[in-house]
Amino acid sequence: MVRFAAVGGLGVVVNFAVFNLCRALTPLPVVRCSVIGTVVALLVNYLGFRYFAYRDRDKGRPARQFTLFVVFSVVGLVIENGVLYAATYWFGWDSAVQNNLFKAVGLVIATGFRFAVYRTWVFRPREPEDEHGRNSRATPSVTR
Numbered sequence: 001m002v003r004f005a006a007v008g009g010l011g012v013v014v015n016f017a018v019f020n021l022c023r024a025l026t027p028l029p030v031v032r033c034s035v036i037g038t039v040v041a042l043l044v045n046y047l048g049f050r051y052f053a054y055r056d057r058d059k060g061r062p063a064r065q066f067t068l069f070v071v072f073s074v075v076g077l078v079i080e081n082g083v084l085y086a087a088t089y090w091f092g093w094d095s096a097v098q099n100n101l102f103k104a105v106g107l108v109i110a111t112g113f114r115f116a117v118y119r120t121w122v123f124r125p126r127e128p129e130d131e132h133g134r135n136s137r138a139t140p141s142v143t144r
Contacts (some may be wrong), residue, residue: 004115007048012107015041019103023096030099031085040078054123065122072117073141079113080106 019037022028028036046069050059081107087093093102 001054004049004119007053008046008111010048011041011045015107016100016103020096020100023099030088030094031081034081034084034099034103035067035077038077042077046073049118049123054118057125067099072114072122075117076110076114080110082106083109087113096140 015037017037018040019034022033022036023030026033046066046138050065080103084099084102087098087102093099
């Protein structure tokens with residue numbers, strides 16, 4: 001959990017830095033800037049999770065792992081930016097402070113979701129091996 005928090009903390013810094021730079025330097029709408037920040041942070045997070053936080057987890061089938069990461073990350077992105085969208089466009093809370101506050105609220109909710117699914121589905125524990133180094137849950141081979 002500490003390694004997840006360290007990688008996630010770096011992701012939060014990247015997310016908010018890109019978001020606020022985008023808000024300040026471009027004419028893009030606030031939610032679009034937030035999505036850009038989220039995507040950049042997710043790329044940083046994937047590398048951090050794969051090679052640091054969950055480095056002891058199963059490394060087999062990296063394409064499947066990355067696909068699941070992207071799918072669940074998109075769900076988290078919708079959660080995170082949905083809160084900001086609602087605050088900005090439904091309630092009219094559109095100052096810089098309000099944007100950052102509601103982005104943070106959405107990020108907290110999305111982080112809970114991401115922690116659960118990344119740990120369970122994306123960066124799965126390694127399968128136990130038998131004394132011959134084979135996966136003990138694999139279908140046993142028939143010997144004659």
